Amino acid sequence: MDLNFSFKKNKNRTMKRPPQIPLNQFQLAILLNDDEKQFYNAVLAENVFCRSCAGSVAKGVTVTEIHLTDLNDLLVRGNCKVCKGLVARTFEFGDKKAFYDRAMKFRKDIS
DSSP: OOOOOOOOOOGGGOOOOOOOEEEOHHHHHHHOOHHHHHHHHHHHHHOOEETTTTEEOSSOEEEEEEEEOTTSOEEEEEEETTTOOEEEEEEOOTTSHHHHHHHHHHHHHHO
16 A cells, blocks of 8 residues: 655645734734733733743733734733743634634724
């Protein structure tokens, strides 16, 4: 039995993903509803892993960058408030229809 498979790449069939967009705090406030804001703040307060501290951040995160990813998730980068080590967290909001729709409208409005 021959188990050698060959797959042809069809470059015309690739989907184009939207670009990653940097966000400021005002834009973030527009995108998130009240429940999402509460979840976002709770996670950044104590549910981000810090490599330097070898555990969850004890005093939260100082946010330095926020990006709306190509999958309409949020990528947050910052520093641990204890050791100042670099941390990052992805919030997978893009799989929720209401957030996805707001993100797509936001993308359209800024283009």
